[in-house]
Amino acid sequence: MRNISEIEDLIKLISKLPGLGPKSAKRVVLKLINNRDELVKPMVNSLAQVYKNVTRCNACGSLKSNIDGCINCHNASEKFNKICVVEDIADQWSIENSNIFKGYFHILGGTLASVGHRKEDLLINSLVDRVAKDKIEEVILATSATVEGQTTAYYVKDSLKHTNVKITKLAQGLPVGGEIESLDDGTLFSAFKNRSNLNSNS
Ligand SMILES: [Zn+2]
Known part of the structure; x- marks a missing residue:
């Protein structure tokens, strides 16, 4: 593979994910590149949303949406003991x-x-x-x-x-x-x- 730096950077990032080594990271990247509109575009969007809107709740430590608040510690429908x-x-x-x-x-x-x-x-x-x-x-x-x-x-x-x-x-x-x-x-x-x-x- 010739060095396209964008692709190399992406492979490096993806190979840091659990269960993915450099070899499977290359396969993931190829799959993405071959499905630009179906995968890359919505994924870019989704990652940006997660980055912006999802954080760990300071009270319970679970994930919360910065828009809806933490459903884990403020369960409106049920009160647990x-x-x-x-x-x-x-x-x-x-x-x-x-x-x-x-x-x-x-x-x-x-x-x-x-x-x-x-x-x-x-x-x-x-x-x-x-x-x-x-x-x-x-x-x-x-x-x-x-x-x-x-x-x-x-x-x-x-x-x-x-x-x-x-x-x-x-x-x-x-x-x-x-x-x-x-x-x-x-x-x-x-x-x-x-x-x-x-x-x-x-
Ligand atoms: Zn919480």
Whole structure:
């Protein structure tokens, strides 16, 4: 391939996406170039809209539209009494897709021990605020079954100790190292159903 710098730049960018190496990035770019009007044009538009209008909510850590506001923490149609605390947005999406849990989500934005994350970087203070403000009765800690995930769960639990809220944690039996995002619905279902109460053994 001769060096067309626009194409080379695009291939470099696309090969940074998950699951795409340089080879598949080239195939993606070819597909785009061959479908300028059907793909490139609407994609440019859509990316610009996402860049302009979608950001992370400061209160719950999920994605929100700057036009419609955050539907995750201001659900106008339903008022919930539970918050499920997860590490990443991908975890929220998995749990939502499985239809196991009905309630609010709170996205920490990582784990305590993950590279570059200090406890100040995780969205914990606003979780404490939400528990009080939304009259939450149960906080479900749904962090990964990794050392980092479990350390984070206990830190979050500790941060909530003055709220008197019921705190539960997904059942053991999650595969060790299991990230919530990659669990199948059956495993998630039993982890939710058999979640353990942390208030009693503190
Ligand atoms: Zn929100």
